[in-house]
Amino acid sequence: MSAHLDVSELRTVVLADGRRTLGDTNVARRVLVRMTVGTLVILAVVVAGGYFASARLARHEVLIDIRTLNESVARTLVEPTGDRLLAGDPEALAALDDAVRGHLLPQTAVERVKLWTGDGRIVYSDEAELIGQTFPLAEALLDVLRAAEGSRTGVSDLSAEENRLERSGGDTRLLEVYTAVSTDGGESMLFEAYVRYDILEQRQRDILLSFTAVGLVALGLLAVLQFWLASANLHWLQRERARMSRRSAEAVEDQRRHMARDLHDGVVQDLVGASYLINAGTGPLRAAGHHDAAEDLHGAEASIRTSVRSLRSLLIDLYPANLRSSGLRAALLDLVDPVRARGVQVHLDLPDDLELPDHLEVALYRAAREAVRNAVHDGRATEIRLTVRPAGGRVTLTVRDDGDGFDPAAPVAAGHLGLRGLADEAEVLGGTLAVTSAPGQGTELRLVLPR
Known part of the structure; x- marks a missing residue:
């Protein structure tokens, strides 16, 4: 080889890159990005939907809980002594007050308790200032009184006069529940409890956290499944395209053999x-x-x-008979022997035990023949190195010469379509073909094909 080779002047032109056809890492990366974006969108929708669902579920659960609590207190503490409470019996009022202050308020989320008569008078409250005062009852509460059963829940209207003391407690929102209580004398009263609104918010957070945790796990499993399916489909597509490329190349070789x-x-x-x-x-x-x-x-x-x-020379070009009968090494030796006879040094390097499919041997032979022919006839080379190396799932052919070289980026002259034909074949087989050269600097042809 020429010892004064100036690598800085060399130019490499990729004539074919069939990896784009068979699906390279860029395809896998695009699939991954699209699936990641899709998963994030699904996650956002799930979280948003989970938030609104948890809010509705939390409100429903908390209202049921405080309604059940209120009804239980009304039935156990108020109803048995309803007539006495209605009559203002101090002993009955004291017993109710002890139960409310000793157990209900400290052990539950209840903030305030009121016991109403049908005319809007407060018979009992843990806030003594309210006892005996009268306030107009809303129509919805009067409906509960008339029915003499059931309960009603909602958010307190703290702007109402009867809730002025609740306003002073610093809460901006309270939940309230009314339960109808019937006395032995046939009178109806309303037992009202005010509950802190933050228990609703806390319950909502708990439900959202549980929902999010379960949702994230499920979504993670779904994403893993999607990635696995996408990867499997991508590999299947690559294998199918590779198989079709091989069949196409084999069909072309069959046509050439028949021709x-x-x-x-x-x-x-x-x-x-x-x-x-x-x-x-x-x-x-x-x-x-x-x-x-x-x-x-x-x-x-x-x-x-x-x-x-x-x-006969054309027949050899179409289908070298010794390639099928004797293998790639023998065919390459037959190729370079006439070149050596002309005084050109040819170094041939390929493994003795190299086994390749027929369509790959034909493609490598054809590329080697084109490179050697160009080196001798066009490049006037005095030394040629021809190397075949398998590595992993690919096989690489490299042909270097010390000839005149050329500008690989220049337009192909009319009638010189050998490299273009090799590039088309490499594209079909999912390989790459690159030429490195410069005027006066020799030429290197590099063909990489999947095995």
């Missing part, structure tokens, strides 16, 4: 037969003294023989 056989058994044999006939007619013409006619026939015979040699 070579048809040409050999048909046109070539006809031309050889014609040359024999012409040669057989040359002798009698000379014997008869028709030397000019004999020379013309001899010229025609030479032209036919030249055509036969060209056709």
